[in-house]
Amino acid sequence: MTDAFIEIPGVRNFRDAGGIGALRRGVLYRSGSLHTLTEEGARKLKDLGLRTVIDLRSQEELEVWPDQRHGLDHESLHLPTLPANRDDLDRPWPEDQADLYTFMPAYAGPSLAAVVRRLAAPDALPVVVHCAVGKDRTGLTIAVLQSLLGASDADITADFLRSNVGLGLDQGPTPYVDETGTERISRPINADLIASSLAWIRTHHGSVPDYLHAAGLTAADLAAVRANLSV
Structure with a gap:
């Protein structure tokens, strides 16, 4: 593992998203969910100064696997990446991993806009952004933020691919049970996936800033988050 990883007992794939582009270290972390966070893990999060947890999972996932706090007093925000209602979409729900990475940016605008607004607030930092395992939904969200802070696609991709190591997927696919009790397969990620999202x-929008403008953010919003997260 690289020095970006931080051992937080009970939390998978926890690492610092900073250190590339203008995004400084110690303000934005990424991880899997906190539903198995231990008391020792909570102490380590407190030592990091954690103020905000942004959860990108579905409502059903939250109900089955609620994040644990162990007395931590951070703010928790639920900003799901994927749409809750599958019936009103203008394209089919993704059936495989490749489809997911073009599906997510088509519907993640509201979530990403809300994430940016919260990260623009000085009292929000440090922040942890997570989904179930910190790989796909978190991968897109962090990639957009890193791009906004001037990271190159190569550096964004290198950070994205670290989830394979953080989740043991560098050894191949692994089985898991989803929130409905169905056994599924978690597959390694590759560079083509995040490239397809970007x-x-x-x-469709020309650039990441224009994509966020289309989601309702202003130039002032983007300037504020850059100022708050920059070295």
């Missing part, structure tokens, strides 16, 4: 954003 390509979708640029094809």
